[in-house]
Amino acid sequence: MSSWSLDDIPWDAFDLGRVDADSLKIAKAAALTESNGRLYGQYLSRVFHDEPTVLEAIGQWAEEEVRHGEALGRWAEMADPTFDYAEVLARFRAGYTIDVAVDISVRGSKTSEMVARCIVEAGTSSFYSALKDRAEEPVFKEICRRVAADEFRHYKLFLDTLNILLEREGTGVIRRLLVALGRIRETEDDELPFAYHCANHADRPYIRAEAYREYSARVFANYQRHHAQRVANMILKAAGLSPQGRIGDLAGNVMWFFMRGKAKSLAV
Ligand SMILES: [Fe+2]
Ligand SMILES: [Fe+2]
Numbered sequence: 001m002s003s004w005s006l007d008d009i010p011w012d013a014f015d016l017g018r019v020d021a022d023s024l025k026i027a028k029a030a031a032l033t034e035s036n037g038r039l040y041g042q043y044l045s046r047v048f049h050d051e052p053t054v055l056e057a058i059g060q061w062a063e064e065e066v067r068h069g070e071a072l073g074r075w076a077e078m079a080d081p082t083f084d085y086a087e088v089l090a091r092f093r094a095g096y097t098i099d100v101a102v103d104i105s106v107r108g109s110k111t112s113e114m115v116a117r118c119i120v121e122a123g124t125s126s127f128y129s130a131l132k133d134r135a136e137e138p139v140f141k142e143i144c145r146r147v148a149a150d151e152f153r154h155y156k157l158f159l160d161t162l163n164i165l166l167e168r169e170g171t172g173v174i175r176r177l178l179v180a181l182g183r184i185r186e187t188e189d190d191e192l193p194f195a196y197h198c199a200n201h202a203d204r205p206y207i208r209a210e211a212y213r214e215y216s217a218r219v220f221a222n223y224q225r226h227h228a229q230r231v232a233n234m235i236l237k238a239a240g241l242s243p244q245g246r247i248g249d250l251a252g253n254v255m256w257f258f259m260r261g262k263a264k265s266l267a268v
Pocket of ligand 2: 065121124150151154
């Protein structure tokens with residue numbers, strides 16, 4: 001269980017001269033999407049309403065996601081005094097929400113839901129690891145280090161839950177792979193581009209393709225080969241495939257090729 005709070009961040013070490021402008025834009029958007037943890041927590045509480053152990057873990061998980069948003073939001077306010085986290089968050093929430101009034105997972109089953117959650121955490125853990133490895137501003141580096149560690153732990157939590165559920169539901173590899181690939185594709189949906197837009201360009205009309213391009217170009221530029229391999233391994237495990245050997249090597253190469261391709265084709 002994670003035990004850090006905003007008071008554990010060494011805010012006094014903040015160094016404005018070492019803030020990277022691209023990372024700041026991404027961090028502002030991430031501060032908004034992390035705050036959706038509470039909504040996703042409500043959604044997952046409906047899906048797992050009859051699983052007391054999972055429910056308890058989801059409550060803790062949602063609080064940690066919200067705290068990630070608060071830490072990033074506070075840092076972004078220090079890096080850019082014109083950025084008002086509460087105000088921008090209100091704008092984001094007014095324009096983007098998710099349907100929490102469900103009785104079953106939108107993915108069809110509890111195991112499919114857990115596969116999707118693993119994919120999200122695989123993505124966020126690599127995202128913050130890449131930001132941390134690139135960061136020079138010490139406070140941002142420390143926030144990304146702590147957040148990335150939480151995201152890896154969240155992945156482990158959901159993978160363990162998935163493996164318990166699989167003993168009951170027995171979802172096959174093909175179905176799990178399809179859910180995983182479907183969830184990866186959803187990163188092009190509105191949530192991330194709209195957050196980027198609200199955080200950085202609220203004065204302009206919202207054009208999803210444009211916001212997605214600006215956001216993704218900055219994100220993909222951060223990744224290194226080892227980030228690609230790690231996220232590929234995590235996705236394979238969630239789909240029920242071993243990341244050892246040739247499948248793991250192939251998946252790592254494909255992921256790295258995909259990331260480099262995105263970084264080049266979307267370059268701003
Ligand atoms: Fe998070
Ligand atoms: Fe997470």
